[in-house]
Amino acid sequence: MRQVEVRDNTIDKKLKKFKSDKLIIDGYFRALEDLKSVSDPTTIGERKHGKYRFCFAVHITKSHSLIYLYLREKDLVQLIDLDDHKALFRRDNKS
Numbered sequence: 331m332r333q334v335e336v337r338d339n340t341i342d343k344k345l346k347k348f349k350s351d352k353l354i355i356d357g358y359f360r361a362l363e364d365l366k367s368v369s370d371p372t373t374i375g376e377r378k379h380g381k382y383r384f385c386f387a388v389h390i391t392k393s394h395s396l397i398y399l400y401l402r403e404k405d406l407v408q409l410i411d412l413d414d415h416k417a418l419f420r421r422d423n424k425s
């Protein structure tokens with residue numbers, strides 16, 4: 331099972347922000363288990379560009395995503411951010 335770590339305290343702050351939203355919390359822990367157990371973490375997320383180039387995003391709810399970076403040489407997943415699409419990418423999903 332690979333190691334998963336948070337890059338900074340951003341994830342902790344977001345988990346506190348969403349603590350009353352059971353769907354987000356459950357989705358976060360489900361995604362965490364998937365990232366630990368899947369053979370290649372890049373296959374469960376979408377490659378991002380722009381601000382999050384080199385990162386991947388996995389949807390944890392319809393509107394919320396978990397951004398992560400996979401360091402293949404260390405077999406390490408770093409969690410970068412967790413939020414809704416507009417907060418992460420500064421635009422609506424519709425545009």
